[in-house]
Amino acid sequence: MAMSEESRAQALNTEVARYVRQGWTVESASIGQAVLSRNKxxxxxxxxxxxxxxxxxWLIYVxxxxLNRIKETMVVTVDAYGRVFTR
Incomplete structure (x- = not known):
């Protein structure tokens, strides 16, 4: 059974909030998808x-x-049935 847009948005917000507590920042967000990033x-x-x-x-390398930290990016999506996917 498909979820309403409000339910999908709530599921996405809950999942994004969990990642934000772990140090990720939100770069962009829409109804069914959010892009998160953090410095390694x-x-x-x-x-x-x-x-x-x-x-x-060794201080030269440090x-x-x-100054050139690697940036990790993750995409969090919620499908029409409320399943949350990350990649």
């Missing part, structure tokens, strides 16, 4: 250890990674 985290512990071991040379 940098492992600070091992990078700090490597900075000390290499006498600061600065490069901090």
């Amino acid at each position: 985290r940098i492992g600070w512990f091992w990078n700090t250890v490597l900075v000390f071991i290499t006498g600061g040379l 600065i490069y990674r901090a």
